[in-house]
Amino acid sequence: MTPEPPARTVEAHQERLGLPWWAWPAVLLVGAILATELTLGIPELPAWLPYAVLLPLAVLLLVPLGRLRVAVRDGEFLVDDARLPVEFVADVVALDAAGKREALGVGAHPTAFVVQRPWIGTAVQVLLDDPADPTPYWVVSTRRPVELATTLLAVSRRARAGRDSPAAAS
Template sequence: MQLSASPYEERLTAPRSWWAICFLIGIAMALVFLPFGTLPLLGALVGGTAVSAVVASAYGSIRIRVVGDSLIAGEAKIPVAALGDAEIMDQEEARAWRTYKADPRAFMLLRAYIPTALRVQVTDPADPTPYLYLSTREPERLIAALEAARATA
């Protein structure tokens, strides 16, 4: 598979504040185990922090990539030839499209902690998905990568 002229890859990592929350969850677990002594308290602190950090890391490990002639967003893979126009959405428009304007048939790769998004029309008549909603911190770069991949396809 040939890489596009403008390869794109973005990991939708969790914000830094989530890591502080992971530590606070560890502290809360430690407080629960406080009556049982020092060792259970320390175990709960470490265990609670570690488990919540693993959950935050897993939630933020999803990626959006343009590889060759395909867009890979999470578990979905779609050829760029099946994609139509892309629209950059600011914070307010993105909120609208993930709530009351959303189509239940759409593919939604959303992370509420990312304020901007890209809505890409699906032009494949065999695909019932009307559009892809992709949370992205760099919508301009993603559009450029899609256009470059479309030009080389």
């Protein structure tokens, strides 16, 4: 008897929320200005030292900001290291810039799970149906909100149908 092959990972949606192109030169410019200020303010310092320290530091500070991944796979909605089983997704709303601003504004629920990037104008709001979880919804930035919402709803409906079917109960 041969062992079964491992289950194949099905990626329904995946994106990386990287930084816009202009963030890199802007941060390098700020680092260069600070290095120049230090060079002029502390003449005892070797002129190259502030540049050698601050420019790589500026780049290192940006790297984690551009590594956020959003995915729907293996029955879970993954946002960075947070995981939400799709069977607890009640509804998903694609938000444009105005909708995102409203969802994150004054009326936002204090226990909502929010992962937003200010340089990405659109998002999804994922409404939850989990009595054991006090979190009412997730708001997650995405560049493709309609695609993510459609995928998440479809995968969630399949998971709920599989969970609620009589064959699954036996």
